[in-house]
Amino acid sequence: MNIGILDDHELIRVGVIGVLYDTPHSVTISVACAEDLFAALEQGTPCDLLLLDILMPGTNGFEVAKRMRTEFPEIKIIVLSVDTKEYVITQLMQIGIDGFISKNGPLEEVRLAIDSVAEGVPFYGRDLAVLVRDIVDAQLNKKSSALLTKRELEIIEACCAGLLGKEIADKFHISLRAVNSHKTNIFNKLGISSSVEMVRFALEHGII
Numbered sequence: 001m002n003i004g005i006l007d008d009h010e011l012i013r014v015g016v017i018g019v020l021y022d023t024p025h026s027v028t029i030s031v032a033c034a035e036d037l038f039a040a041l042e043q044g045t046p047c048d049l050l051l052l053d054i055l056m057p058g059t060n061g062f063e064v065a066k067r068m069r070t071e072f073p074e075i076k077i078i079v080l081s082v083d084t085k086e087y088v089i090t091q092l093m094q095i096g097i098d099g100f101i102s103k104n105g106p107l108e109e110v111r112l113a114i115d116s117v118a119e120g121v122p123f124y125g126r127d128l129a130v131l132v133r134d135i136v137d138a139q140l141n142k143k144s145s146a147l148l149t150k151r152e153l154e155i156i157e158a159c160c161a162g163l164l165g166k167e168i169a170d171k172f173h174i175s176l177r178a179v180n181s182h183k184t185n186i187f188n189k190l191g192i193s194s195s196v197e198m199v200r201f202a203l204e205h206g207i208i
Contacts, residue, residue: 001118002046004029006037006064007053007080012103016051016080019110034059038067047075049098049114054081054088065095076117080110099123147189155182156202159195 003025005013013030020027029040029047033056041047050068054061065077078099079092089100098117101109101124116123148156151172158168169176187193190201 001025001048001114002028003114004031004037004040004045004047004050004075006031006034006050006056006061008032008056009053012053012080015107016110019107020114023111023114025114033057034064034067037064038071041072041075047072049076049078049117051078051080051110052097054079054083054092062091062095065092065097069096078113078117078123148186152182152186152189155179156186156198160199160202 001024003016003020005016005027006029007013007016010032013032017027017030029037029045029050031037031040035058037050052061052064061079061081065079068075068077076098077096078101079097080101080103081088082103084100084102084104092100099113099122101113113123154172155168158171163171165176165179169179172179183195183198186198190198192198192201
């Protein structure tokens, strides 16, 4: 992998270069500001993966990541930052980064992250694993709920309460065939295949 580093702290850039010294990867870009990064990329300097700081003078890492996704979408991005607040990671995941490492973590994680992302597997530092899981779960809950209609949510709630098909039909004054049709739609939307899975999914992900 041809690696680019954008960080306004020279010590970080030198440290990363040192970690990658005996690996197959090579650092082709090492700069302190966004302007120099995009100048190098526009000149054709090879870069397969960018290690990106967030808190920098001038153009910050969020803006750099957004521009990268527009102008150089093929380049993978791993954020390397001290700021590991939930809203920061959530925003970066929405932009479409490929990994995040805390600067408070071991330097060896840089190598692990690059190797993982090079294989197409997103990487988040060990100290961020629980936070990232919670973020993904929250996004899944929101997405799942948004996909479902009001009636489908009512059907799920009734199933969670232990009601059977005929009881659900009577409760909502619809036919049993309509209940089964709603269930089929729910199964397709949530990627499941049974009422048991539906109830488990709803409870685990807070859909109701």
